[in-house]
Amino acid sequence: MVKIVYVGFGIVSQGLAEIILDAHSILPTSKETEIQTVGILDTMKGSKMDANGINMQEVLANAQKGDYSLLTENILDISKAIQEVQADIIIEASFTDIKTGQPAISHIEAALKSNKHVVTTNKGPFAVAYEEIFKLAKERNKTVAIEGTVISGTPIINVLNTGLLGAQITAVSGIMNGTSNYILTEMESGMSYEKALSQAQELGYAEADPTSDVEGLDTLAKVLILGNVVFNTQLLQEEIEVSGISKITLADIKEATSNNMRYKLIGQVWKDSQGKVQGAVRPKLVPMEDSLYGISGATNALKITSSILGDTTIIGAGAGKAETGFALYNDIISIVNG
Structure with a gap:
């Protein structure tokens, strides 16, 4: 027992x-x-x-x-x-x-x-x-x-620790917060940021105080964890550039759509050309050919870049x-x- x-x-x-x-x-x-x-x-x-x-x-x-x-x-x-x-x-x-x-x-x-x-x-x-x-x-x-x-519930830690041994991972990036992705998805259909946020709260995706989700702090925590899991490096919070989605307007969304692109809140951890581990959290314009482009609603996705396999994308529920x-x-x- x-x-x-x-x-x-x-x-x-x-x-x-x-x-x-x-x-x-x-x-x-x-x-x-x-x-x-x-x-x-x-x-x-x-x-x-x-x-x-x-x-x-x-x-x-x-x-x-x-x-x-x-x-x-x-x-x-x-x-x-x-x-x-x-x-x-x-x-x-x-x-x-x-x-x-x-x-x-x-x-x-x-x-x-x-x-x-x-x-x-x-x-x-x-x-x-x-x-x-x-x-x-x-x-x-x-x-x-x-x-x-x-x-x-999407098994990313086990994949990184055991499933990609020897793949020589150089970067991990992705959509790690379902609330932010849900809001951005709804804004693409013309809904205002405020209405989309309110709807996310009604559905239980966002807390009464949504700051951690929409300003990138939740994603920051995950980037810090991934720095350790992937690169055995403890990044410092104050050294990571963090910006959220609250300043993205419907006009921004419309312009991105007209260029076949979408805004996604992306968390990243990678090794630069000098071999130093870096991290960032920020909204990025994702082109149609990117595997993260089609990730909608509260779904999360992580793209693992390695020297041997190139890009491997894992998609799954990020909350619930x-x-x-x-x-x-x-x-x-x-x-x-x-």
Whole structure:
């Protein structure tokens, strides 16, 4: 049996919990391992710890109605609770802060120091402390799995780490934020930026405060992660040029269309002619022959450029409850399989 604890019980954690319930709490491994939730830690919604297992069917049924009354415990020292609980894997899904990486860094460190694996979709810790976290994981002989940090359920991290070994990657660029891409797509049909943003919020693509999405900060975090994954380099946020889409007008969109081009918010990480790793986030005009041209709506795509294969483009959902939950689920299975 594998015992897990959720740190943060928002939409992502609930997506994972639903997938586990649909699978009758049995992981599709060679030994059909049972998975049991022994803790939920959330400073806003409430917490619940039970060494014998939490009835997740009841918790989720209530959560769908916005009712978290079953999370009766008020646990404020999350890191201490992580250290003390008897569990195998911590699901770190607390809120993201890409400037400090906290409180998620503290949560991850607490898990590793108490000999627990970590799976997470939280970008913040790896935007600022990637090397330190993975060094600690190696020292403790534990796994930190981050597949969902870049393109949600689309398996880009595993592809970069194992699928393209020896391809001599020179650059990675792409559409890494579904909200921005959705807005730009709607503007092509004549919708104003303000209306498209409002519609994205109604559909759940954008937060009430959309700054991170539309001003490129979410994409920046992913660029910082890719710098580490692809080039083993910790780029500094202040050294990366970042601009978003909020200043793009309908006139700009119309002119681009007349020239058979489209605006896309592109995150990039690459090696320059001197071999130095660079990063950037900015709106770019993408020509019709580019593989990123046809990516519309909230879809994400990453173009991997290598000396041997040229351009390889991976396309998939960049957000969503089930999609992001699946990234966590797949990482759990990988850990259990060893």
